[in-house]
Amino acid sequence: MTEKDFDALDSPQDQPGREHKMDPAPEYMPRYPGSGRLKGKTALITGGDSGIGRATAILYAREGADVAIVYREESRDAEETQRLVEAEGREALLIAGDVGEKSFCADAVSRTLERFGKIDILVNNAGEQHAQEGLEDIEEAQMERTFRTNIFGTILMTQAVLPHLKKGARIICVTSITAYKGQDLLLDYASTKGAILAFLRAMASKLAPEGILVNGVAPGPIWTPLIPASFPADKVEEFGENSPLGRAGQPNEVAPSLLFLACEDSSFMSGQVLHPNGGTPVGG
Structure with missing residues (x-):
């Protein structure tokens, strides 16, 4: 990617990023035909408009799920993500708002239930990041914003969804x-x-006694709108x-991990994290 290409994108710190401005465009389409692994399911995906969220929404739709984005x-x-989900023959509901606000999370869940009648899968994917050279450069407002979106949003959305989940439901959190x-x-x-x-x-x-499985995915460097929106050109x-x-x-190299954790193939996994990171060994 050239500096000229970068100049056409949102400048660092201007978030969230815009996938339609990225050159080269990220690869988000599934690589294989669906096999009905999520037939009849409903998924709610935060940050579902672009990047990993978009790829996951399309893959879930190909496997039979309706998706709240x-x-x-x-x-x-x-x-565009809605169009791509519908092109797979499933329904998509768009819900705009800030996952860091408790009232919005409650509204998003309510609207999803009103449209689809249930929620089987929650994907906590929304996130933001702001690069700074040193710890002393991180202003309190930035710290509060990053925590509000990333961890508060994860907890608040899980709180809102939890009363409506049944045995066999999945919660998938995107860590890093x-x-x-x-x-x-x-x-x-x-x-x-x-x-x-x-x-x-x-x-x-x-949640193990209730039969609700909670797992995570920890991607490595992935080409999403968050990258040009976070870092300088070099x-x-x-x-x-x-x-x-x-x-x-x-x-689309990360989304299959989220599919695995959402379908019956992962029925004996909870509290685990998958690592699509380009080959870096990690522990813990």
């Missing part, structure tokens, strides 16, 4: 490789992703090159 305000991207390895430019973001990891493990234990230019596979991943 929660997004902040990126209407153009959200409408930064929860395990840290990231020098994303100190507050990495902290929120560590909190999400702890939350999903605690919830897995809490960092974007080299993004993903330090992974063992030598490149950034694509959203």
Whole structure:
């Protein structure tokens, strides 16, 4: 990606990013025909308009699920995701708002139930990050915003959905490789992703007696709108090159992990995290 390409995108710190402005465009279409693994299911996906959320929404639809797509305000991207879900023969509901607000999360769940009658799968994917050189550069307002979206949003949406989940339901939280390895430019973001990891493990234990499974996915460097919206041009230019596979991943290389955790193939897994990260070994 050239600096000229980057200049056409949103500048760093202007979030959320816009997928329709990205060049090259992320790869989000599923690679294989569906096999009905989510037939009759309803999924609510936060941050579902673009990136990993878009790829997951389309893949879930291909496997038979209707999808509620929660997004902040990126209407153009959200409408394209809706079109792609409907092209797979399923229904899509767009819900715009801030997952960091408790009242919005309650409204999003209410609207999803009104439209589809149930929620079988919750994907907590919405997130934001703001690169800073040093800890002293992170202003309190940025810290509060990052925590509000990433971990508050995860907890608040789970709170809103939980009373409506039945045995066999799935909660999937998108954490990050930064929860395990840290990231020098994303100190507050990495902290929120560590909190999400702890939350999903605690919830897995809490909900195991009810037969509700809680798992996570910890992507490595993935080419999503969050990247050009977060980093300066030189960092974007080299993004993903330090992974063992030598490149950034694509959203459709992460979505299959979220499909696995949503379908019956993962019926004996809870409190676990999958690592589509380009080959970096992580522990914990």
